Amino acid sequence: MSLSRPGLFVAGLIFLLTLGTLGAVALRAETGGGLSPADWAAVRFTVLQAFLSALFSVLLAIPVARALARRSFPGRGAVVTLLGAPFLLPVVVAVMGLLTVYGRRGWLGSVFAGLGLPPPDIYGLEGVVLAHVFFNLPLAARILLMGWLAIPAERFRLAAHLGAPVGRVLEGPMLRTLLPGAFLTIFLICLTSFAVALILGGGPRATTVELAIYQALRFEFDLGRAALLALIQFGLCAAAAALAFGIALPDAMGGGLDRTVRRWDGSRIVDALWIAAAALFLLVPLAAVALRGLGGLLEMPASVWAAAARSMAVALVSTALAMVLSLALALRDGRAAALAGVLPLAASPLVVGTGLFILVQPVMAPASVALPVTALVNALLTVPFAVRVLSPALRQIEARHGRLADALGLFGVARLRLVLLPRLRAPLGFAAGLAAALSMGDLGVITLFAGTGEATLPLEMYRLMGSYRTEAAAGAALLLVTLSFGLFWIFDRWGRRADAH
Template sequence: MAHSAVPITPRWPGVAAAALVLLLTLGTLGAVAWRAEWAGGLAPADWAAIRFTINQALISALISVMLAVPVARALARRRFRGRQLLITLLGAPFLLPVIVAVLGLLAVFGRGGLLNQALTGLGFEPISIFGMQGVILAHVFFNLPLAIRFILQGWLAIPAERFRLAAALNAPVGRLLEWPMLRAVVPSTFLVIFLICLTSFAVALTMGGGPGATTVELAIYQAVRFDFDLGKAALLAFIQFVLCVGAALLALRVTPEDRTGAGMDRVVQRWDAARAGVDYAWIIAAALFLLVPLGMVVLRGLPGFLDLPASIWSAALRSITVAIGSAALCISMALALALRGGATVAIIGVMPLAASGLVVGTGAFLIVFPYVRPADVALIVTMLVNATLALPFALRSVAPAAAAVKADYGRLGASLGMSGWGWLRLVAIPRMRRPLGFATGLAAALSMGDLGVIALFAGQAEETLPLAMYRLMGAYRMETAASAALLLLGLSLLLFWICDRGGRADVDT
């Protein structure tokens, strides 16, 4: 019988996965740094892009957090039918393709949207959401739900016994319980959203208003696709990476430890929740802000759905192929790294968070450009980069389950002489199907909606569905774009549902 820890899985898959992640993060960054024209410096327009990127990210994160606090407080204090479903829908931004959400926002706030129709009917001048205000609006739409989820978890982590004690002593709940929690949770939430807004490409591409609303990522895209100035693109990409690393390190530094203490898992009863009308007003406003644009995508996409041109269906097929390949690679890397374990693997697994997809794509472009035509490897590179960028989310889901299986069954498997594929097939994978299915679906949905890397590499023959949608919007074919958005939304949710449902089917362990 085995009396000590015995390796039951081969080491080479974890080593190979770590090497691929390092190649696609540090390797592409090295290519960017090598090609960067350090002596040339930055033009005034480049400095303007850097300032705009930082300013819009700061404002977007600030508004998202400020609005999330009262909504999360209302959800924490109220119990109503459909509450759990509403909270579940707050995870939609992780699955929703950016270009689809942008089209929904345009249907509500755009030039011919519901808001401007109402303003015109009342005799007011229509408003434009393109430029800084449009970028901020879209970022708040994506990140408000994320901020609500983070802050709501902070509220729910306060033991119910503390609220009972505060009620018994007639103590101020806000000052003694809620304010300390907010001081611990809000800074890290703000920095995470700030990091997300720094690396947003599709939002700036579709909602930006020209040179005055250009982000660093958009400047990289323009330097590669239009000016073919690889040196300038490399320098901007390196600056983008430095900004992301700084924000990521600061976010990790201010992430709080759980010091709320343990409770007895009682349901929280809030005796201080007197103003129900205010709380429900916040909940209804947040739900409308999130769900109306999605409803408009469905309504505007249905009429022309059956008349979509063949090119859209071809782009959809390419997107599905890339998504399936990306998800398979991502979950394979996540499983290999999770079973390998260790602090080094954990660090490697989160490295893609500091790497923007466009920065990685720029590095990959610089690596392959001297040898092959970038369009010829567009789908393969997109698949690799999407798998790497989704890895932190997949690893977060798979790693705890892998650690539990190794702790519970590792010694038993070793004592029975089980190792390698046999142990994985008979022991590990059956007990990890739930997180594996969820992580696979998440990676597929994220890849399905990508509009970053593919925009650098693809020509007309290699375009995916998000890129085809963007080109339709640029040609003012909004009806066809709306139908394509509905197709993209449906395919993304379908891929996620198939993978997640497959992981949960007939699982008894």
């Protein structure tokens, strides 16, 4: 059997899960009534928050990335690693950390109260943008850092020698190439963000389309309206993705960030301030979670442990599925596979969930399929990231060993078993770690389907927060972070042990 054949079926499956569920939803949509003013407000807010989040993330990332590119200092490696952490961090946990620091009754709130200032209001647009910047600034910084490190050292030497303005001559072109792609990537991520809007948004002026879908389904049981909103959400994402397709999306997963480039411009103090500010911005909320969580561990009800077990099971199933799907896609060249590899980025998880909800509802009670559907949707959402890790690795393997494999007649399953999989172990481990961590921390589709008995750990934590059991929620947060990062570390470590052979 040809190695590229399964990819065709996988591509078909992904089209079905993203476009097919959209179709199921479209059939139920009540377009007669059109959009209410509240719905238009949701659309405006969605686009506005995504735009601002992407803008601030990218703009603030520039000085941080530049500072990291040209300064070498003890602990630099840790800072660069820290930049990778928010991607893996469960959204609920980060939001809790931000609330602890920036919330009305948080640390900043106490400082403001002490100074006689009105308390900061983290709910609404400001909070949503803040949380999105927290997640995406590091991503943007990594993308730009790679861009900076890609400029050959000789050019900086030449510029210094000639006294040429480094910014205009070297950095400008690089930024012009990378910034649009980075901006669009983050814009796309923020368009479909749900958990942040769920906790920090809400209310007529701070509702995203995704949140409106959730409300329509969960509180009003209005399938028709949810369907219409789902169509709009897909339209927004497709428009953004179409824009992004023309621009090469930058790869933030790459390594090689531990070099610095010797430069003769810029102020060391300013750079140090930017790096310190970025590190603090990321570390303080994380520390807040850790501190509160330690105290809260004892206050957790037994339901938390059951939820943790469910989350682990879902994460493992989702990871296995994601790896199979991504590998099949990565093994196949061609437009169908490439499109299937990015389509889930444009799809909203709640839209997919809504579609599945519609399909399942006549036959089974949604609550009974909550966990399998969550595993499926989580796998779907991780596929684009996994494919972007596996594809370049596969290309490299084929370039180095393909000819020998051809000459020895190694094709199909034999090629996979003897050549490809052994050499893919490191990227597979990393991709599996990503998938596991993302699934573990996911708060999305599960909110639509789960009753009281099927909660995953993030949902349980959200419910604890909602009933003001903040200490118990903090404990759950610490448990969730530990499990998420733990799973990532286990898979990634497994992948990297291959080099020891």
